Amino acid sequence: MTNLAHGACSFLFVxxxxxxxxxxxxxxGADMVIADWEDAVAPADKQSARAAxxxxxxxxxxxxxxxxxxxxxxCGSPWFDEDVQALARLAAQGIAGAVVxxxxxxxxxxxxxxxxxxxxxxxxxxxxxxxxxxLGAIARAPQVARxxxxxxxxxxxxGMQCAADEGELLPVRMSIVMASRRAGLARPVDGxxxxxxxxxxxxxxTRRALRMGFGAKLCIHPAQxxxxxxxxAPTAEAVAHAQAVVRAMAAAQGGVCVVDGKMVDAPVLHLxxxxxxxxxxxxxxA
Numbered sequence: 001m002t003n004l005a006h007g008a009c010s011f012l013f014v015x016x017x018x019x020x021x022x023x024x025x026x027x028x029g030a031d032m033v034i035a036d037w038e039d040a041v042a043p044a045d046k047q048s049a050r051a052a053x054x055x056x057x058x059x060x061x062x063x064x065x066x067x068x069x070x071x072x073x074x075c076g077s078p079w080f081d082e083d084v085q086a087l088a089r090l091a092a093q094g095i096a097g098a099v100v101x102x103x104x105x106x107x108x109x110x111x112x113x114x115x116x117x118x119x120x121x122x123x124x125x126x127x128x129x130x131x132x133x134x135l136g137a138i139a140r141a142p143q144v145a146r147x148x149x150x151x152x153x154x155x156x157x158x159g160m161q162c163a164a165d166e167g168e169l170l171p172v173r174m175s176i177v178m179a180s181r182r183a184g185l186a187r188p189v190d191g192x193x194x195x196x197x198x199x200x201x202x203x204x205x206t207r208r209a210l211r212m213g214f215g216a217k218l219c220i221h222p223a224q225x226x227x228x229x230x231x232x233a234p235t236a237e238a239v240a241h242a243q244a245v246v247r248a249m250a251a252a253q254g255g256v257c258v259v260d261g262k263m264v265d266a267p268v269l270h271l272x273x274x275x276x277x278x279x280x281x282x283x284x285x286a
Contacts, residue, residue, distance in 0.1 A: 007281035008032050009216045009232040010225040011099075011123075011148075011189055015040035016049040016070070019056030026064050028222035029229060031285065034069045037083055038101050046079045050086045057093055065094040069123065072112075074102040088116045097121030099148065104130040109141035121145040123189065126176055127153035135175060139183035147180050148218065149173060151191035170212075177213035187215025196221035206231040233282035234275045242272035242279075 012030035014021050016037050025033045041049045057065060070090060072083040087098050098116065100109060103124030112122060122143045126132060127150035139147060151169055155162055162168045173190070180188045190209035193202045206217050206228050217228045234242070241260070248257045249269045256265045 007186075007215070007277065009281070010219055010228040011069070011216060012219045012222060012225050013040065013071070013192075016053045017041055017045055019052045022056055022060065022068070023064070025222060026060075026067060028225050029285070030219060030222070030225035031216075031229070032067050032069055032096065034071050034099050034218075036071045037079070038071050038073050043078075046073070047082070050082065054086060054089060057090055057095060062094055066096055068095045069097055069099050069121075070095065071099040071101060071125075075105070075108045084112055084115045087112070087120065091116045091120040095120075097123065097143075097145065099123045099125060101125045101150065102127045102131065102153070103138050104128060104134055106134065106137040106141040109138065109144060113141070113143040118143070123148050125150040125153075126172075128157040129154075132172060132175060135179040136182070139179045139185055144183075144185065146186045146188055146216070147176050148189035149176050149191045149214075152194070173209075173212050173214070181213075187213060189216040189218060190214040192218045192220050193224065194220070196224065199223075199227055202227045203231055229282065229285065232278060234279050238275055239279045242275040245269060245272035246276070 008031035010030045011032045011034055012025050012028060013034045013036050014025045016035045017040065022033065022035065035053050037046065037049055053070065057068065060068070070087060072087060073079040091097070097120045098112065100112060100122055103109065103126060109122055109124060113120065120143060122141070123146050124138050124144060125148045126135065131138065138144065151166065154172065160168055176188050180186070190205070193205045195201050202224050209217055210231060215232070219225050219228060244259050245264050245268060248259045248264055251257070256263060258264065
């Protein structure tokens with residue numbers, strides 16, 4: 001649960017029907033890999049996808065299992081109960097946890113947590129108006145490590161037709177960031193960029209996520225993970241400035257001081273510390 005709670009920036013989906021892709025996905029630079037039992041798997045293939053993933057996980061080293069999540073099918077679907085049973089077996093083998101689609105109830109999350117065990121971290125996907133209404137309870141449910149935004153499904157549920165910049169979703173994104181902060185969770189995970197070939201769009205979407213307070217982004221192609229990681233990793237100039245702020249505040253013994261002609265106080269120090277934490281994560285990944 002440490003990776004989920006502290007700094008993971010890129011979460012890459014892989015169809016559970018293609019377990020041979022897991023090693024490549026883990027080597028792509030993505031911090032976490034999500035084996036998908038939901039949208040990427042046809043109804044007729046649900047059972048075989050479950051079995052294929054359980055077999056594939058046995059061949060992964062412990063470090064790889066610790067970076068693996070599984071997206072279950074939604075509660076109320078015909079496959080949910082068996083998904084939870086299989087998740088419990090996978091958690092016992094050392095996978096990090098589960099992405100829970102269409103999260104709308106803390107009670108469902110509690111049920112999954114009990115069944116899968118205390119080592120299984122949960123990442124609820126907010127994909128509906130009902131999920132938005134229940135944000136506070138979802139964020140405080142047992143074993144929730146982070147919230148994630150399924151913005152494409154959310155638009156459908158809400159009857160929205162968003163422009164290319166998705167400005168209509170800014171209030172929803174901010175609500176997810178604020179709920180995460182109130183519950184003391186790690187920064188939430190923003191939704192996918194559907195165009196797998198447009199690096200500029202991925203970068204722009206990720207920069208918006210960073211500005212708004214998100215700490216990670218979902219990816220649907222291995223090429224997107226390095227682009228996402230690059231945005232969340234601070235520049236050398238930002239790191240140098242953050243280090244100067246920390247040194248200046250230490251010299252001022254916590255009092256107000258000036259760095260590069262600008263006043264520095266406690267909020268600026270906290271921002272500098274966050275920048276250095278993101279830099280430490282990027283260096284550890286490298």
